[in-house]
Amino acid sequence: MKRRFWVTLSTTPKLLRLVWQAAPRWLLVSVSATVVAALLPVAWLYINKLIIDALATSLSSQSIAWQSLALLVSLRFALAIFKAGLENLRPYIALVISDRFSLYANQQLLRQAIRLDLEHYESSQFHESLSRAMQSGSSYPVRAFNNFTMILGQLINLLGVLGLLLQFNPVMVGLLFLTSLPPLKIGVAYSNKGFSLMRKQTLNNRVASYFQGLLTQQQMAKEVRLYGLGSYLMEQWYRISREHHRKMSRLMLQRTSARFAVGLVPSLGFYGAYIWVIIQTVRSQITLGDFTMYAGAFSQSQSLLANLVENVSTAYEANLYVTQYLDFLELKPTITSPIQAVPFPPVLKTGICFQQVSFTYPQAERPTLRDINLTIYPGESVALVGVNGVGKTTLVKLLTRLYGPSTGRITIDGYALEAFDLDELRQQIAVLFQDFAHYKLSVAENIGLGDVAAMADRERIIQAARAAGADDWIQTLPNGYDTKLGNLFPKGQQLSGGQWQKLGLARAFMSRAPILILDEPTAAMDAIAEMELFERFKNLTQGRTTLFTSHRFSSVRLADRVIVLDQGRVLELGNHDELMQQDGLYAHMFRLQAEGYQL
Structure with missing residues (x-):
C-alpha cells in the first residue's frame, strides 16, 4: 500500500502541469496567496507573545511601555485586516482557476476522444475507460488541485508552528506526529476501498445509465409505450442503482466508524503536550507569553495535523480518480499519419487497388474480409452487393482508414494509404454511411x-x-x-x-472530394425519390470515383461494375449484363428481388 500511495500522489506534477497550461498566472497568484496565508498565523502567535511579555514586564516594573504596546497592537491590527482581505480574495482565485481548468480539462478530454480510432469506440473496455475519464475529469482534477494548495498552505503553516515548538520540546513535536499517523492510515485505506468499489461498479453504472436512457430518449419512446416496457426497464435501472447505493452506504458507515475510533488518538497527544506546557509554566521554566504562544502553537499544530491528514487522504483519493483521466489522455491511436506524408494526387491516374487484403475485427475469431484483390479505376462507379454481414461496410472502413488491414495493402495511384496524411486522405473521400x-x-x-x-x-x-x-x-x-x-x-x-x-x-x-462512397444511399427513401436520384446519378458522380453499396438492384444496374461479396471474398465481378449471363449469386439475388416486385 505504501508504494501505491506514493505512486498515486506522483501524478501531482502532471496535474500541476495541466493547471499551468490552463491558467499560468492564476496558478502563481494562488500559490503566492497560499504561502502568505500560511505564514500569517505564525506571525500572529509571535506578536501575541510579544504583547503579553511586554504587558508582564510593564506590570512588574510599574512602567508601561505605551509606545511599544501601541506598535505591536497596530501591527496585529494590520495583520488582521490583511488576513480578512486575503480570506475574501482566495475563494475568488480558486473559482477562476476551477472554471478555467475545468474548461481546459474537458477540452483536452474531447480532443483525445476525437484523436482516437474507431477501433477504440467499438470496444466495451474503451467505453468503460471513457466513462471513468469523463467522471474523473469533470471535477476530480480541480479537487486534487484544491487539496494540493490546502496541503501546501498547511505544511508551511505547520513548519512555522513547529519552529516555535521545537524551541520548547522536540519530543512533544514527535508525539504530535506519531498520534496523527493512525487517522492517515485509515483515510488512505478507505480511499482505496472507495476507489476500488467505484471501478468495479463502472460497468453496472453504465448499464443503469443505458436503462435510464431507454426511458428518456425520444427514439425509444414509441416502443417503450407500445410494448409497455416502462415498468420493466425502470425496475432494471432501480435494481442496479439501489445495489450500488447500498454498497456505497455500507462503506461510508465503516469509514465513519473507523475515523471516529482513531480520532481519539491525536487528542491524547495534544492534551499530553498541553499538560506539559502548564507544568513548565508553573515551574517558571517559561514566561506567561511563552505559555500562550506554546499553548496556541500546540492547539494550532493539532488542528493543522488533523486537517493535513484529512487533506492528504482526500488528495490521495482525488489523485486515484485523476489517474483515470490521465490514463485516458495517454491512450494512443493505432491509425496515424506518417512523419513525411506523400501529397494526395490532384487527379487519380491508376485508381484504388486492394492487394490481398484481409481483415479481422478485434476480439473476433473469424476474418470479415479474406484475400480481397480488386481495382477501382479513376472515374468509375462500382457497386458492392452481397447479403448482410459479408463485409461491404468493412471494406469502406478500410478504404477510409478507420481501420487498417490485418494483411495486405490498399493503394491509391500506387501509394499505400499509410503514406498519406490521415486528415488529407479523409478530405479526399466523401462518405455517407447507412447509419449517418x-x-x-x-x-x-x-x-x-x-x-x-x-x-x-x-x-x-x-x-x-x-x-x-x-x-x-x-x-x-x-x-x-x-x-x-x-x-x-x-x-x-x-x-x-x-x-x-x-x-x-x-x-x-x-x-x-474526388472519391465518393455511398453506403445504402436510398435505404430510407421512397421509390419515387430513389428513381429521381438515380436518374441524376451519372451527372452527380461525373468526374468522381464512386463506390456504393445497395440491396436494391434497380440502382445497382447503374454502376459501371458490380462487385459481389460472399463470406468475405470477391465472388463475382462485372457489369450487370455480364453477371446475369454468369447466372451466379448476383443473378439469383436479382431474380429473387424482381419476382418480389412482380407479385
Missing part, C-alpha cells in the same frame, strides 16, 4: 458539415441540397435552410427518415 449522423442543428449546418471550410457558402449548400433532391421541401420549412432540426432544442422541426437521408446525401455532395 442526424445533427440537431440547422439544415444549412447539416449540409455544410460536409465541407466545414465552406460552411458560410450558402450557394454551395443549396447546390448540394438540389443534387440530393432536398431543396424543394427545405424551402417549405419555417425558416428554410436556417430551420433547426429535431426536438432537442426549441422550435426544432421533425423530419422523416427519407428527408434525413437526403440531407445526409447533400452533406456528401457538399464535399468536392
Whole structure:
C-alpha cells in the first residue's frame, strides 16, 4: 500500500502541469496567496507573545511601555485586516482557476476522444475507460488541485508552528506526529476501498445509465409505450442503482466508524503536550507569553495535523480518480499519419487497388474480409452487393482508414494509404454511411458539415441540397435552410427518415472530394425519390470515383461494375449484363428481388 500511495500522489506534477497550461498566472497568484496565508498565523502567535511579555514586564516594573504596546497592537491590527482581505480574495482565485481548468480539462478530454480510432469506440473496455475519464475529469482534477494548495498552505503553516515548538520540546513535536499517523492510515485505506468499489461498479453504472436512457430518449419512446416496457426497464435501472447505493452506504458507515475510533488518538497527544506546557509554566521554566504562544502553537499544530491528514487522504483519493483521466489522455491511436506524408494526387491516374487484403475485427475469431484483390479505376462507379454481414461496410472502413488491414495493402495511384496524411486522405473521400449522423442543428449546418471550410457558402449548400433532391421541401420549412432540426432544442422541426437521408446525401455532395462512397444511399427513401436520384446519378458522380453499396438492384444496374461479396471474398465481378449471363449469386439475388416486385 505504501508504494501505491506514493505512486498515486506522483501524478501531482502532471496535474500541476495541466493547471499551468490552463491558467499560468492564476496558478502563481494562488500559490503566492497560499504561502502568505500560511505564514500569517505564525506571525500572529509571535506578536501575541510579544504583547503579553511586554504587558508582564510593564506590570512588574510599574512602567508601561505605551509606545511599544501601541506598535505591536497596530501591527496585529494590520495583520488582521490583511488576513480578512486575503480570506475574501482566495475563494475568488480558486473559482477562476476551477472554471478555467475545468474548461481546459474537458477540452483536452474531447480532443483525445476525437484523436482516437474507431477501433477504440467499438470496444466495451474503451467505453468503460471513457466513462471513468469523463467522471474523473469533470471535477476530480480541480479537487486534487484544491487539496494540493490546502496541503501546501498547511505544511508551511505547520513548519512555522513547529519552529516555535521545537524551541520548547522536540519530543512533544514527535508525539504530535506519531498520534496523527493512525487517522492517515485509515483515510488512505478507505480511499482505496472507495476507489476500488467505484471501478468495479463502472460497468453496472453504465448499464443503469443505458436503462435510464431507454426511458428518456425520444427514439425509444414509441416502443417503450407500445410494448409497455416502462415498468420493466425502470425496475432494471432501480435494481442496479439501489445495489450500488447500498454498497456505497455500507462503506461510508465503516469509514465513519473507523475515523471516529482513531480520532481519539491525536487528542491524547495534544492534551499530553498541553499538560506539559502548564507544568513548565508553573515551574517558571517559561514566561506567561511563552505559555500562550506554546499553548496556541500546540492547539494550532493539532488542528493543522488533523486537517493535513484529512487533506492528504482526500488528495490521495482525488489523485486515484485523476489517474483515470490521465490514463485516458495517454491512450494512443493505432491509425496515424506518417512523419513525411506523400501529397494526395490532384487527379487519380491508376485508381484504388486492394492487394490481398484481409481483415479481422478485434476480439473476433473469424476474418470479415479474406484475400480481397480488386481495382477501382479513376472515374468509375462500382457497386458492392452481397447479403448482410459479408463485409461491404468493412471494406469502406478500410478504404477510409478507420481501420487498417490485418494483411495486405490498399493503394491509391500506387501509394499505400499509410503514406498519406490521415486528415488529407479523409478530405479526399466523401462518405455517407447507412447509419449517418442526424445533427440537431440547422439544415444549412447539416449540409455544410460536409465541407466545414465552406460552411458560410450558402450557394454551395443549396447546390448540394438540389443534387440530393432536398431543396424543394427545405424551402417549405419555417425558416428554410436556417430551420433547426429535431426536438432537442426549441422550435426544432421533425423530419422523416427519407428527408434525413437526403440531407445526409447533400452533406456528401457538399464535399468536392474526388472519391465518393455511398453506403445504402436510398435505404430510407421512397421509390419515387430513389428513381429521381438515380436518374441524376451519372451527372452527380461525373468526374468522381464512386463506390456504393445497395440491396436494391434497380440502382445497382447503374454502376459501371458490380462487385459481389460472399463470406468475405470477391465472388463475382462485372457489369450487370455480364453477371446475369454468369447466372451466379448476383443473378439469383436479382431474380429473387424482381419476382418480389412482380407479385
